[in-house]
Amino acid sequence: MTDDLDPALIEDAYALQSHLGFRITGWKPDWARFEQPLEPYLMNRYGIPHGGIYATLLDTVMGFAGCYTGDPENRLLGMTLTLNTSFLARPEGMRLIAEGRRIGGGRSTFFAESEIRDELGTLCARGTGAFRYRKAS
Amino acid sequence: MTDDLDPALIEDAYALQSHLGFRITGWKPDWARFEQPLEPYLMNRYGIPHGGIYATLLDTVMGFAGCYTGDPENRLLGMTLTLNTSFLARPEGMRLIAEGRRIGGGRSTFFAESEIRDELGTLCARGTGAFRYRKAS
Amino acid sequence: MTDDLDPALIEDAYALQSHLGFRITGWKPDWARFEQPLEPYLMNRYGIPHGGIYATLLDTVMGFAGCYTGDPENRLLGMTLTLNTSFLARPEGMRLIAEGRRIGGGRSTFFAESEIRDELGTLCARGTGAFRYRKAS
Amino acid sequence: MTDDLDPALIEDAYALQSHLGFRITGWKPDWARFEQPLEPYLMNRYGIPHGGIYATLLDTVMGFAGCYTGDPENRLLGMTLTLNTSFLARPEGMRLIAEGRRIGGGRSTFFAESEIRDELGTLCARGTGAFRYRKAS
Numbered sequence A, B, C, D: 001m002t003d004d005l006d007p008a009l010i011e012d013a014y015a016l017q018s019h020l021g022f023r024i025t026g027w028k029p030d031w032a033r034f035e036q037p038l039e040p041y042l043m044n045r046y047g048i049p050h051g052g053i054y055a056t057l058l059d060t061v062m063g064f065a066g067c068y069t070g071d072p073e074n075r076l077l078g079m080t081l082t083l084n085t086s087f088l089a090r091p092e093g094m095r096l097i098a099e100g101r102r103i104g105g106g107r108s109t110f111f112a113e114s115e116i117r118d119e120l121g122t123l124c125a126r127g128t129g130a131f132r133y134r135k136a137s
Helices: A015-020 A051-066 B015-020 B051-066 C015-020 C051-066 D015-020 D051-066
Strands: A023-028 A031-037 A077-087 A095-105 A109-118 A123-134 B023-028 B031-037 B077-087 B095-105 B109-118 B123-134 C023-028 C031-037 C077-087 C095-105 C109-118 C123-134 D023-028 D031-037 D077-087 D095-105 D109-118 D123-134
Touching (some): A015 A051, A031 A051, A051 A095, A077 C123, A123 C077, A123 D095, A123 D123, B015 B051, B051 B123, B077 C123, B077 D123, B123 C077, B123 C123, C051 C095, C051 C109, C051 D051, C051 D077, C077 D051, D051 D109, D051 D123, D095 D123
Antiparallel strands (some): A077 A123, A077 B077, A109 A123, B023 B031, B031 B095, C031 C095, C077 D077, C095 C109, D023 D031, D031 D095, D077 D123, D095 D109, D109 D123
């Protein structure tokens, strides 16, 4: 999967990313992919992945999809306005693979969609979102 | 806040709950409240709470709100179908307080709404969801 | 209900408004109300109001709620980014009453929530939305 | 487009369908398409199609997508639980073309996604929804 990710673009994991254990495996114009191993600490009251884990991944891949620049020195930052998630099926595999895609928008806002499959191909969740760009710090 | 929660209803924290550190502080018919201290490990790429943390809390309080029975021996279980989250403002305090409320539905599905404020009263996020009941295991 | 609406703020009905028959009955800062008689031409395949009618009203009241200025010469215009609707119950009355409320945002975007009841008080639908301001034409 | 629609499956237009003027142009397992000419009476306060028109079409095509049976004597009926709509761009053409697709679910509920383009291919809106099956009357 090296074609999907320029190593120069990999940032240090931020705090929640380290705490949950997901990592970027693809980032190209208008598109991003993250993967999350299904660790025991992600499970809900029923022993299956908590819906919030799906939402976390969907939000993440859509935000990155809309903020690709290809230049680590020139970062584009996005804030989520709204995030909608549908929960379709529970995973049968060991890993969640989330992909996000920018589907529209302009200079101030953008729209994205996303999905999560496990490594066996089971479609587990879908997401859509509206985002706002903000100035880099 | 003891009037809001019968201690007999407090369940052992499940896996993600322990990992993130949120806990129940209120549960009554059609209503639930959880609280989440703003620990450093919850932060995103920009150093503010990750949107997925809000989604996790909103999903949790709405699910509990619709599944109250008042009887630990007779649990009602719910599965999230859809979760919609709006991100309104960043917190200024040290703690997120999430409340969920069942607002409609019947025997097979229910609807809920929710909000997150910090302990200073700042409205940080709103959520809505549709849920399906399932048989207790 | 005259306290809720300054007659000077009532605009001519726009095209879809005339075609469906809804009208404004309240407009104050961060809040708006419209009413829609349940005419036969609003019904779906099952003889009940089409979900799109609820969505039309929810979108309308939230847009107006966020664009109140109190000055007909100084109009604020909003574009819907995302609209989420939950369908809770079918109406038992003859009229839909939709209310929208701005709940957050800033100068470029705003968030709103809304609900539809019939004149008997039945809660039929809930909505949330994110909007973007645009320049007046 | 005759391959997309068995004429035996075309139902009489229901009330709102006649009032707005949209019609079915495709219906196959897990998929449906409707088209809506951009008549002047569909326009909003700004002279562009009202968001509720998009929501009406998205709701319609997703409901039909999930309720295909191929047998006019054996109808499957669906009720919308939640409908989420994103508004991406205004149309440049004369006609809205809405397509819906069932993407998951089981015997009691289903999930669908949808999009609206004009006849020039401009992507105008996206929708997702959760639905519940109900018994035929």
